[in-house]
Amino acid sequence: DAGVTQSPTHLIKTRGQQVTLRCSPKSGHDTVSWYQQALGQGPQFIFQYYEEEERQRGNFPDRFSGHQFPNYSSELNVNALLLGDSALYLCASNTLGTDTQYFGPGTRLTVL
Amino acid sequence: KQEVTQIPAALSVPEGENLVLNCSFTDSAIYNLQWFRQDPGKGLTSLLLIQSSQREQTSGRLNASLDKSSGRSTLYIAASQPGDSATYLCAVSPGNQFYFGTGTSLTVIP
Numbered sequence: 001d002a003g004v005t006q007s008p009t010h011l012i013k014t015r016g017q018q019v020t021l022r023c024s025p026k027s028g029h030d031t032v033s034w035y036q037q038a039l040g041q042g043p044q045f046i047f048q049y050y051e052e053e054e055r056q057r058g059n060f061p062d063r064f065s066g067h068q069f070p071n072y073s074s075e076l077n078v079n080a081l082l083l084g085d086s087a088l089y090l091c092a093s094n095t096l097g098t099d100t101q102y103f104g105p106g107t108r109l110t111v112l
Numbered sequence: 113k114q115e116v117t118q119i120p121a122a123l124s125v126p127e128g129e130n131l132v133l134n135c136s137f138t139d140s141a142i143y144n145l146q147w148f149r150q151d152p153g154k155g156l157t158s159l160l161l162i163q164s165s166q167r168e169q170t171s172g173r174l175n176a177s178l179d180k181s182s183g184r185s186t187l188y189i190a191a192s193q194p195g196d197s198a199t200y201l202c203a204v205s206p207g208n209q210f211y212f213g214t215g216t217s218l219t220v221i222p
Contacts, residue, residue: 004155033209035212041214042116042201042212042213042214042215043156043201043210044212045210045211048208055208056208056209058209090155092156099144099163099205100146100158100161101146101158101210102158103148103155104155105154105155106154106155108153
């Protein structure tokens with residue numbers, strides 16, 4: 001049983017570009033959450049998707065957007081990249097109403 | 113807004129020592145608290161989940177306690193091993209998302 005998978009593993013972009021990160025949830029899970037973890041910090045909640053709708057959003061600008069597909073996989077899009085967007089982006093999945101979120105290995109984004 | 117603090121930020125101990133990591137949070141209206149382990153450059157591995165109605169959870173050499181009224185949790189690691197070296201993160205959830213601390217970086221010296 002595959003756990004949460006994310007792609008790509010690493011990504012390098014330049015300021016102003018756009019990026020798309022992908023996440024496949026653990027089998028049987030229907031809810032996907034995205035977190036940003038800057039170096040030396042704890043993860044910060046970006047948003048959560050369930051039934052292809054954004055269910056809850058953290059304190060992130062509209063440059064951060066997402067999507068969930070019918071197979072429950074999800075994408076995180078970031079437009080107009082800033083240097084400060086450099087971070088590890090983590091995806092977590094769970095079944096709505098259950099407590100434990102399972103995290104993927106993350107995508108390391110570097111913005112130059 | 114929920115604030116989660118972890119003390120100490122870094123800890124170095126000799127192998128075999130018992131140790132305690134601390135976590136405090138400002139809003140006691142939580143649904144659960146979870147302790148995670150993170151190896152350098154990697155994702156998070158869940159260690160223990162404590163529901164708001166529980167006082168502690170145990171898994172092997174790990175024991176986590178929760179005092180919701182005082183906004184505190186501790187993670188106790190018994191007989192530490194070099195393989196325990198990692199960053200330990202505490203996270204609290206009001207239901208839909210986790211609020212994380214900045215972690216404690218643990219080094220166990222052989």
